[in-house]
Amino acid sequence: MSERNNLLEVDNVTIRFGGVTALDGVDFSVKEGEILGLIGPNGAGKTTCFNAVTGVVKPTSGAIRFRGKTLVGQQRHKITRLGIARTFQNIRLFPEMTALENVQVGADARHKTSVVGALFRTWRVPVKPHELVEVDAKSGFGRAVQQVRRTGQRIFGLSRHTLEERAAKEKATELLKLVGIEHRAGELARSLAYGEQRRLEIARALATEPGLLCLDEPAAGFNPAEKESLLELIRKIRDTGVTVLLIEHDMRLVMGVTDRIVVLEFGKKIAEGTPAEVRENPAVIAAYLGVPTDAA
Amino acid sequence: MNFEFLGDNFMSLTVTGLTQGAIYALVALGYTLVYGVLRLINFAHSEVFMIGTFVTTIVWAGLGFGVGASAPGTFGVLGLIALAVVAAGAASGGTALIVERVAYRPLRKRNAPSLIFLISAIGASVALFELVGAITDRQPRGMPSLVQPKVQFTIFGADVTNLQIGIILSALAMLAGLDIFINRTRLGRGVRAVAQNPDVAALMGVNKDRVIMLIFVLGGMMAGAASVLYDVKVGITTYSVGFLIGIKAFTAAVLGGIGNLRGALLGGLLLGVVENYGAGVFGNEWMDVVAFVMLVVVLLFRPTGLLGESLGRARA
Structure with missing residues (x-):
C-alpha cells in the first residue's frame, strides 16, 4: 500500500479524571481514505478517545492534530466545521424534529x-x-x-x-x-x-x-443481517472519500471492514496493525480472552 | 358577585381581555424562548419591556409629539408607530442582549448551578428597574394619545374599536412570524436543536452562543413591539410598569406551557380574557386574584401547562 498522508494524529494523549487515568500516552494516526478500527475491552478508553478528538473532553497532556491543525482547546462547533463528525454510542438525535x-x-x-x-x-x-x-x-x-x-x-x-x-x-x-x-x-x-x-x-x-467520520459502536444492538448492511454502508461512505474511525465491540465486524486496527486496554495502546496482524497478536488475545495464547 | 353584569357584557369583556392578552402574549414569548433553550427564567425580561415603553415616548417626543400634542393624520400615526416599533425593538433587543452578556454568559462559562442564574436574573432586573427609576426621578411619563378609539363594528353587542383590532392583529402577525421563523428556517432549526440537546447541537456545528444571543434579541424585540402597543393603548408609562406586566406575561407563558410558542399565545389570550371576566363578576380589584387563582388551578391539573413544552427537550 502506498504511503498516505495522516489525516488525524493523536500524539501521546493522556487524560485523567480525578485520580483515574482514562487514556495513558496514546499514540496513533488515521490515514487519509482508510477505515481505522479502534477496539478494546469495556472501559479501555475508546469513547474517551473519541470525546477528546471531538472536543468534548480536553486532554490532560498531549496533542491532537487534524490536517496538521491542533484541535486541543478548540470549540466544539469549530471542530465540526474543520471536518470531524461523529455518532454516539447511545443514540442522541433531536427527538422532536x-x-x-x-x-x-x-x-x-x-x-x-x-x-x-x-x-x-x-x-x-x-x-x-x-x-x-x-x-x-x-x-x-x-x-x-x-x-x-x-x-x-x-x-x-x-x-x-x-x-x-x-x-x-x-x-x-x-x-x-x-x-x-x-x-x-x-x-x-x-x-x-x-x-x-x-x-x-x-x-x-x-x-x-466531514473529512473524518467517527462512528461509536454503530452496530450496537443490530442483528447479523443489519450488521452486514451496515458494513456495506460504511464501505460506501469510505468510497465517497470520507475517512472513517470506527469504535466497535464486535470483532468480526471490525475484522471485515477495517484497513487497520488500534487496540486499547486500560487506556494504553497495546497493538496496532492490519486485522490479520492484530488477530495473531498475543497481547490482544490475552486482553480479549484473558488467557495465554499458546496453551496448545 | 355580579353574574348579571358578566352575562350582559360577556362579549365586550372578551374583546377587552383579548386586547390585553395579546400584549401579555408578546411579552410571554421572551420568557418562553429563553426558557425553552436555557431552562432559565429571565426575570429581567419585564425591565426589557419597560425600557421599550420609555424609548417609544422618547422617539415620539423627539419628533415633536410630546405630551398634549395632537395626533397627525392616519399615515402620520402609522409612521410614528412603525418608527417606535423599530426603535423600541432595537432598544429592548439590545437590552436583552446586554443582560445576557453581563448577567448570564459569564455564569454559563463557569457552569454555575441554576440557582445562581436565578439570583443573577433578579439582580439584573432590580438594577435596570432602579436605573430607569433614578433617571426618570420616579415620575411617570406621558405621551399624546395617537389613536382615538373609534368603534369599527359590533359583534354580539360588543363594540370593537380600531385600537383593539390593531393591537390584536399586530400581535397575532408577530407571533405567526416568529412561529414560522422557529419552525421553518435554518436559524430556527438551530434554536430547536440547541433546545433539544445543546451538547449534540454543538457537535453538529451549531454555534450555541450565537443561538443564545439570537433568542435573547428575538424575545427582546417582541417585548419592544409589545411596549409600543402598550403605550398606544395606555398612554402613560413609568419605571415600575414592567413588574405587573412581566408577572402576568410569565404567568401566561407557564399557563400555556413554558417553552412553547403557541402556548404563550394561548396562555396570554386566556389570561387576559379570564381576568376580565373575573373583574366583571367580582369587581376590578379582584382582577389579579382571579388571574392567579386560575394559574394555580390549571397547574394542579396540568403541571406542564395547557400545551406542554415543545421547544424544549423531549420528555423521555
Whole structure:
C-alpha cells in the first residue's frame, strides 16, 4: 500500500479524571481514505478517545492534530466545521424534529450566509429559469401571488440564503437515501425504529461534510443481517472519500471492514496493525480472552 | 358577585381581555424562548419591556409629539408607530442582549448551578428597574394619545374599536412570524436543536452562543413591539410598569406551557380574557386574584401547562 498522508494524529494523549487515568500516552494516526478500527475491552478508553478528538473532553497532556491543525482547546462547533463528525454510542438525535430536519441541522454547519444576511436576504444571486417559482396554484389569488413572486425573482434574483436552504434540503434527502431511510424523512426522529435512528445519526454526521467520520459502536444492538448492511454502508461512505474511525465491540465486524486496527486496554495502546496482524497478536488475545495464547 | 353584569357584557369583556392578552402574549414569548433553550427564567425580561415603553415616548417626543400634542393624520400615526416599533425593538433587543452578556454568559462559562442564574436574573432586573427609576426621578411619563378609539363594528353587542383590532392583529402577525421563523428556517432549526440537546447541537456545528444571543434579541424585540402597543393603548408609562406586566406575561407563558410558542399565545389570550371576566363578576380589584387563582388551578391539573413544552427537550 502506498504511503498516505495522516489525516488525524493523536500524539501521546493522556487524560485523567480525578485520580483515574482514562487514556495513558496514546499514540496513533488515521490515514487519509482508510477505515481505522479502534477496539478494546469495556472501559479501555475508546469513547474517551473519541470525546477528546471531538472536543468534548480536553486532554490532560498531549496533542491532537487534524490536517496538521491542533484541535486541543478548540470549540466544539469549530471542530465540526474543520471536518470531524461523529455518532454516539447511545443514540442522541433531536427527538422532536423530523428525520430530514435532523440531517439539515448537520448541513447548516456549511451554510455561508450570516444571520443578518439571512434575515434581510441581502446577498442576491441571478436566478436560473428552472429555479423560478411555478405558477400552478388552483385559485386565481394564488396564481397572482406566484406571478408576483416569479417576476420579483426575475428582477432581484434569489438570495444566496434561499439557494443554500434548497441545496441543504436536497443534500439531506440524498443522505437519507444513502443510509436507506428516505421513506421516513417526514417522521419525528423519536418515532423511528432503533436501527433507523442509528442510520439517521450517520446521515446527520455526514451532512456536516466531514473529512473524518467517527462512528461509536454503530452496530450496537443490530442483528447479523443489519450488521452486514451496515458494513456495506460504511464501505460506501469510505468510497465517497470520507475517512472513517470506527469504535466497535464486535470483532468480526471490525475484522471485515477495517484497513487497520488500534487496540486499547486500560487506556494504553497495546497493538496496532492490519486485522490479520492484530488477530495473531498475543497481547490482544490475552486482553480479549484473558488467557495465554499458546496453551496448545 | 355580579353574574348579571358578566352575562350582559360577556362579549365586550372578551374583546377587552383579548386586547390585553395579546400584549401579555408578546411579552410571554421572551420568557418562553429563553426558557425553552436555557431552562432559565429571565426575570429581567419585564425591565426589557419597560425600557421599550420609555424609548417609544422618547422617539415620539423627539419628533415633536410630546405630551398634549395632537395626533397627525392616519399615515402620520402609522409612521410614528412603525418608527417606535423599530426603535423600541432595537432598544429592548439590545437590552436583552446586554443582560445576557453581563448577567448570564459569564455564569454559563463557569457552569454555575441554576440557582445562581436565578439570583443573577433578579439582580439584573432590580438594577435596570432602579436605573430607569433614578433617571426618570420616579415620575411617570406621558405621551399624546395617537389613536382615538373609534368603534369599527359590533359583534354580539360588543363594540370593537380600531385600537383593539390593531393591537390584536399586530400581535397575532408577530407571533405567526416568529412561529414560522422557529419552525421553518435554518436559524430556527438551530434554536430547536440547541433546545433539544445543546451538547449534540454543538457537535453538529451549531454555534450555541450565537443561538443564545439570537433568542435573547428575538424575545427582546417582541417585548419592544409589545411596549409600543402598550403605550398606544395606555398612554402613560413609568419605571415600575414592567413588574405587573412581566408577572402576568410569565404567568401566561407557564399557563400555556413554558417553552412553547403557541402556548404563550394561548396562555396570554386566556389570561387576559379570564381576568376580565373575573373583574366583571367580582369587581376590578379582584382582577389579579382571579388571574392567579386560575394559574394555580390549571397547574394542579396540568403541571406542564395547557400545551406542554415543545421547544424544549423531549420528555423521555
